[in-house]
Amino acid sequence: MVEMTIERNKMRHRTFCIFALFVVLLAAGCAKNDQQNLNLEPPMYPISEYVNPDIDYPIDVYDPFEGFNRCMYTFNYYFDSYIFIPIVNGYEYVTPDYVERRIYHFVNNIFEFTNFTNNLLQLKFEEAGVTVLRFVINSTVGIAGLWDPATYMGLNLKYEDFGQTLGYYGVGDGPYLVLPVLGPSNLRDTTGLITDVVTFSLAGPPAWLDDDSATWIFTGITAINKRRYESFRYYQTGSPFEYEMIRMLYTAKREIMVDN
Numbered sequence: 001m002v003e004m005t006i007e008r009n010k011m012r013h014r015t016f017c018i019f020a021l022f023v024v025l026l027a028a029g030c031a032k033n034d035q036q037n038l039n040l041e042p043p044m045y046p047i048s049e050y051v052n053p054d055i056d057y058p059i060d061v062y063d064p065f066e067g068f069n070r071c072m073y074t075f076n077y078y079f080d081s082y083i084f085i086p087i088v089n090g091y092e093y094v095t096p097d098y099v100e101r102r103i104y105h106f107v108n109n110i111f112e113f114t115n116f117t118n119n120l121l122q123l124k125f126e127e128a129g130v131t132v133l134r135f136v137i138n139s140t141v142g143i144a145g146l147w148d149p150a151t152y153m154g155l156n157l158k159y160e161d162f163g164q165t166l167g168y169y170g171v172g173d174g175p176y177l178v179l180p181v182l183g184p185s186n187l188r189d190t191t192g193l194i195t196d197v198v199t200f201s202l203a204g205p206p207a208w209l210d211d212d213s214a215t216w217i218f219t220g221i222t223a224i225n226k227r228r229y230e231s232f233r234y235y236q237t238g239s240p241f242e243y244e245m246i247r248m249l250y251t252a253k254r255e256i257m258v259d260n
Contacts, residue, residue, distance in 0.1 A: 109145025118160035163192030167258030
């Protein structure tokens with residue numbers, strides 16, 4: 001009974017610490033975040049007035065759920081502007097640059113597991129071997145992945161995900177999708193993302209820890225770290241057709257990644 005009480009108190013303490021950190025980061029980020037102006041009114045001149053429906057333009061992407069996707073794009077703007085970016089700004093404010101870089105390398109090293117499995121599934125044995133060497137070197141010489149000496153040795157990152165693996169075997173993009181918080185995707189890549197997350201959770205490093213608190217902390221740090229090094233900001237491209245532009249660029253980028 002006493003042990004259960006102690007364990008319960010520990011869980012409450014961990015939850016409080018995580019919540020307190022969230023509040024500190026959010027407060028610091030709000031103090032730093034600049035006010036943005038956004039006009040979400042319908043455009044005066046819709047794109048349909050300037051395109052010919054009988055012509056296939058490079059910007060065209062299969063988007064049967066465009067209404068939903070545009071609403072989600074707007075939701076992501078608000079989430080990004082008033083929650084995510086303030087947290088990231090707070091993280092930058094309280095974390096020294098040197099520590100940020102160590103965290104960046106540590107997270108990348110952990111996700112070598114996903115790179116390895118997908119390189120292997122695509123029969124890219126050389127890339128899979130490089131990934132294993134990177135993980136071993138960075139986990140030892142690089143001290144748990146806090147540094148990245150493997151890159152200086154010429155062993156460059158071989159990024160692959162299951163969306164690319166599906167593309168490698170001829171699976172098409174499918175409908176374009178805008179995911180909550182995560183942003184641009186498509187049916188193939190969303191399926192790949194879910195598969196990677198499940199595989200990583202059940203067989204990857206989080207499964208080795210067998211500690212739910214550590215897993216949640218790692219997940220939060222990973223999300224903040226990823227957004228920290230992503231320069232894109234919603235409605236700051238200067239284009240009146242930002243949605244179409246991002247849709248086209250994402251699709252083109254994924255095609256290049258699958259082909260390579």
